[in-house]
Amino acid sequence: xxxxxxxxxxxxxSVGDRVTITCRASQTINSWLAWYQQKPxxxxxxxxxxxxxxxRGVPSRFSGSGSGTEFTLTISSLQPDDFANYYCGQYNGxxxxxxxxxxxxxLK
Amino acid sequence: xxxxxxxxxxxVKPGGSLRLSCAASGFTFSTxxxxxxxxxxxxxxxxxxxxxxxxxxxxxxxLLKGRFTxxxxxxxxxxxxxxxxxxxxxxxxxxxxxDGTAYSHYFDFWGQGTLVTVSS
Numbered sequence: 436x437x438x439x440x441x442x443x444x445x446x447x448x449s450v451g452d453r454v455t456i457t458c459r460a461s462q463t464i465n466s467w468l469a470w471y472q473q474k475p476x477x478x479x480x481x482x483x484x485x486x487x488x489x490x491r492g493v494p495s496r497f498s499g500s501g502s503g504t505e506f507t508l509t510i511s512s513l514q515p516d517d518f519a520n521y522y523c524g525q526y527n528g529x530x531x532x533x534x535x536x537x538x539x540x541x542l543k
Numbered sequence: 544x545x546x547x548x549x550x551x552x553x554x555v556k557p558g559g560s561l562r563l564s565c566a567a568s569g570f571t572f573s574t575x576x577x578x579x580x581x582x583x584x585x586x587x588x589x590x591x592x593x594x595x596x597x598x599x600x601x602x603x604x605x606l607l608k609g610r611f612t613x614x615x616x617x618x619x620x621x622x623x624x625x626x627x628x629x630x631x632x633x634x635x636x637x638x639x640x641x642d643g644t645a646y647s648h649y650f651d652f653w654g655q656g657t658l659v660t661v662s663s
Contacts, residue, residue: 467647469643469649469650471650477655478638478653478654478656479580479638479650479653480653481643481649481650481651481652484643484647484649484651485647485649490651522587522588524588524649524650526647526648526649530590530593530602530604530648531590531602531604531605532578532590532593532648533590534587534588534589534590535587536587537587537588
């Protein structure tokens with residue numbers, strides 16, 4: 436199975452900060468990576484697919500990059516609504532599709 | 544508006560069974576692959592099972608060891624997960640999720656989830 440490792444596990448930041456979360460795959464997944472945002476008690480929400488494609492309706496302050504085994508999610512200017520948990524998920528080739536352990540973005 | 548509404552969760556004893564349902568609306572259900580993803584309390588996301596649009600292709604996580612069965616009824620716009628021989632470690636919120644495309648298993652819409660608690 437492909438293991439996904441996110442860093443950091445927790446990120447403390449202020450409104451307006453530029454925030455970067457990293458996701459590493461245990462083997463190449465080309466660009467078959469998605470990013471999700473999840474708020475407490477709510478379902479995950481798709482932000483980015485195919486490593487860098489922004490889902491419709493998602494603010495342009497979110498961006499994704501990377502290919503192969505290393506990927507990043509960047510929030511260019513953190514907004515109050517962005518404090519949440521973020522997960523990467525790979526969907527390369529055959530299942531199982533696997534997720535990172537999550538990154539909590541909290542208020543500094 | 545796309546809506547996915549899960550039901551069927553609850554408290555069940557170890558070894559018991561439950562059948563989860565997911566009712567879809569707001570789009571053409573029969574043209575999409577669907578999946579179940581679960582999240583144990585305070586933990587991350589775990590893919591469980593996927594079924595193709597026509598139901599002919601099914602993928603299951605190996606850890607289920609054949610205990611769970613995914614199915615769908617395109618006439619009723621519904622997805623199901625039959626869960627047998629439940630264990631404490633199956634305790635989680637179970638989400639139904641729509642796959643982005645037939646060949647790309649990212650999840651573009653999620654239901655609100657249904658909680659399954661396995662405890663004596």
